[in-house]
Amino acid sequence: MSKLLLLSASREGQTGYLEHALPMIDNFLATEINKILFIPYAGFAMGYDAYEQKVNTALKSINKSVISIHQFSDPIKAVDQADAIAIGGGNTFYLLKQLYDNELVDAIRRKVNSGTPYIGWSAGSNMAGLTICTTNDMPIVQPRSFKALGLVPFQINPHYTDYQPPNHNGETRAERVYEYTCANPDKYVVGIKEGTALKRCGNRLFLNGQKDGLVFRDGEGIRTIKADSDVSWLL
Numbered sequence: 001m002s003k004l005l006l007l008s009a010s011r012e013g014q015t016g017y018l019e020h021a022l023p024m025i026d027n028f029l030a031t032e033i034n035k036i037l038f039i040p041y042a043g044f045a046m047g048y049d050a051y052e053q054k055v056n057t058a059l060k061s062i063n064k065s066v067i068s069i070h071q072f073s074d075p076i077k078a079v080d081q082a083d084a085i086a087i088g089g090g091n092t093f094y095l096l097k098q099l100y101d102n103e104l105v106d107a108i109r110r111k112v113n114s115g116t117p118y119i120g121w122s123a124g125s126n127m128a129g130l131t132i133c134t135t136n137d138m139p140i141v142q143p144r145s146f147k148a149l150g151l152v153p154f155q156i157n158p159h160y161t162d163y164q165p166p167n168h169n170g171e172t173r174a175e176r177v178y179e180y181t182c183a184n185p186d187k188y189v190v191g192i193k194e195g196t197a198l199k200r201c202g203n204r205l206f207l208n209g210q211k212d213g214l215v216f217r218d219g220e221g222i223r224t225i226k227a228d229s230d231v232s233w234l235l
Contacts, residue, residue: 002113003028004151004200006128007121008158010089012195018058020195021121024208026062028199029084029117037082038066039108041098042090042123051088079107082116089122089158092135096127097143109149118151122158125192129156134180134189136173152200153188154234155180160191160214177216185218188234196227205232 005028012020029036036059040051052068059065066086072078079085085108087095099105112118120128126135128151132143136159157177164172171179177189192198196209207213207225215223215234225231 001115001202002151002200003115003117003202004112004128004198005117005119006125006152006156006192006198006200007119008125008160008192008196009194010121016058017054018121021197022058022062024197024199025059025064025119028119029064033083033117034064036064036066036084036086036119037078038068039085039087039095039099039104039124040068040070040090041087042092042095043088044090044094044098046090055086055088075102075104076107079104079111082111084117084119085112086119087124087127088120089124091140092123092126092132092137093139093143094141095123096132096146096148097141099127100144105147105149109151112149112151125158125198126156128152129154130187131155133184134177152198152205152235155184155187155189156198157189157191160193174214174216174222181216181218187217189216190214190225190231190234191216198231200235203232203235204230205235207231 040048043051048070055066069075127148131146132148134155134157191214193211196211199206199208213225
């Protein structure tokens, strides 16, 4: 049974790092799971050791901790033996390239589909979708493929916002997602706003948090999904 917690972001507003997500993470993980395998590749610019420490500092208050995959000589074995897996935010393209380069895409998919809990935020949530084609990031490197983990049968757009700065003439987020749906008319895209998360338990899917989400599909317009609602129909 798949168990996924896909957070839009590591912060909401002016809150501390992962602060808003701690109750969701604590509720999501079984009490006996205290150590989480962390995949820091998206945050390469800050350094993997620093990223690992940052996450551990945030999780200390709920008595959880992570150990980064870069600490292991055999990353595939680390995935196979993990009690839970978390993938943090950063650059989605760099993250996916590293997953492919280390032959981890199939290993993570297999492990999570067997029931191991998966937590992602930002790029880590993007990675749970079918592809990374609806990320907000710059393509700073070229991964082997845009195909992601495919833990859910739709696309994810984290950090979704309707805000457009005054006098800004670039595309809105909705316009960018619309372009994707025009090119891929059979695919759903779910926009999740900061402070919210998609939570999957087997064949049930929920939007957690206090903000509505949005679903895009070609020919169907934009559909609002209410906060704290059951969206299992997306599966």
